[in-house]
Amino acid sequence: MPDWQELVRLRLSGLALDSREKEEVHAELAAHLEEAYETFCKKGLSEKEAIDRTMEQVSDWRDLQAKILIARRGDFMRKRMQQLWIPGFLALILSTAFLMTLQEVFGVKPRMVGIGQGTILFYVPWLTALPFVGVLGAYLSLRAGGSRSTMMFASVFPALSLSAAFLLMLPIGMIIEQVTKNDLSFGVVASTLLSNWIGWIAVPGAVLLAGGLVVQLFFGRTSSSRDATISGETTHA
Amino acid sequence: MIGSGIKRGTAELAVLSVLQDGPLHGYELARRIEQQTNGALRFTLAALYPMLYRMEQQRWIRGTWETSGNGRKRRCYRLTPAGKKKLSPLQREWAELFRALRRLTKVAHA
Numbered sequence: 620m621p622d623w624q625e626l627v628r629l630r631l632s633g634l635a636l637d638s639r640e641k642e643e644v645h646a647e648l649a650a651h652l653e654e655a656y657e658t659f660c661k662k663g664l665s666e667k668e669a670i671d672r673t674m675e676q677v678s679d680w681r682d683l684q685a686k687i688l689i690a691r692r693g694d695f696m697r698k699r700m701q702q703l704w705i706p707g708f709l710a711l712i713l714s715t716a717f718l719m720t721l722q723e724v725f726g727v728k729p730r731m732v733g734i735g736q737g738t739i740l741f742y743v744p745w746l747t748a749l750p751f752v753g754v755l756g757a758y759l760s761l762r763a764g765g766s767r768s769t770m771m772f773a774s775v776f777p778a779l780s781l782s783a784a785f786l787l788m789l790p791i792g793m794i795i796e797q798v799t800k801n802d803l804s805f806g807v808v809a810s811t812l813l814s815n816w817i818g819w820i821a822v823p824g825a826v827l828l829a830g831g832l833v834v835q836l837f838f839g840r841t842s843s844s845r846d847a848t849i850s851g852e853t854t855h856a
Numbered sequence: 857m858i859g860s861g862i863k864r865g866t867a868e869l870a871v872l873s874v875l876q877d878g879p880l881h882g883y884e885l886a887r888r889i890e891q892q893t894n895g896a897l898r899f900t901l902a903a904l905y906p907m908l909y910r911m912e913q914q915r916w917i918r919g920t921w922e923t924s925g926n927g928r929k930r931r932c933y934r935l936t937p938a939g940k941k942k943l944s945p946l947q948r949e950w951a952e953l954f955r956a957l958r959r960l961t962k963v964a965h966a
Contacts, residue, residue: 648905
């Protein structure tokens, strides 16, 4: 008898789903083929005929792969939205709103570390609040069933967004420098970039991540054991 | 030629109607549909699973892994409350369509 599991795995190897979901699809389709094959054998067909008839179930594996992906992607997009984008954007909005409130309403001034071009600005009250923002991002992701890595991404999302903005501004800044013929020395540009990176991305990112790790430490384990129980219940039902 | 919308509609109706009697795994579901329609409706694996996954997305059915008597793991599909709700208007619509077609063909043959 052919190894249907292996056959399906090979034919649908390009199925772009997460590994667990992909395994489930492979197992389910393999079980279907196996059952069809056994039915043909019971009807008295030779092994070769039974295999041929079973294989007629799928005329185009690529087409099947595409159809499965389309059918399941709706769920993938919804999960991604609930587990990453919504918690991440909420964390971003909250951290930005809190920083703006500190600056505009309370007139909080940054603490400066270093001198000259390399001065790093720290808004201490903002940094103090960021672990809670990280906790919120990770917790919302966890509640939506997010994996550990998704939880971590959701918690550091504000810092990641700033990194993206930073990367976008860098080439734009270089073009402006060229156009305005404002020749700044490499050292000045590099030290400014580094200080901004430390003050706005590295340190806030680390603080946000600390919040995410707290959630993982306290709730992550409970969630894993709950998932295991659920899986056990359905398997032996 | 029967359009894809009609085909999809009949296929969904067939799956929901058969699952109304109880949970079934994919192969058994296809077999029951074939038996109950005297072979008029046949689902290959390639036609069945994308549809089941789509119907699961729409939350009309729910699939769970279960172990059968012979120790085999199978993903069994059952009708959800949303699926039950979907089934009645779908049955009415199709009954109306078939009545209308029957009237039309009787007139045509008269």
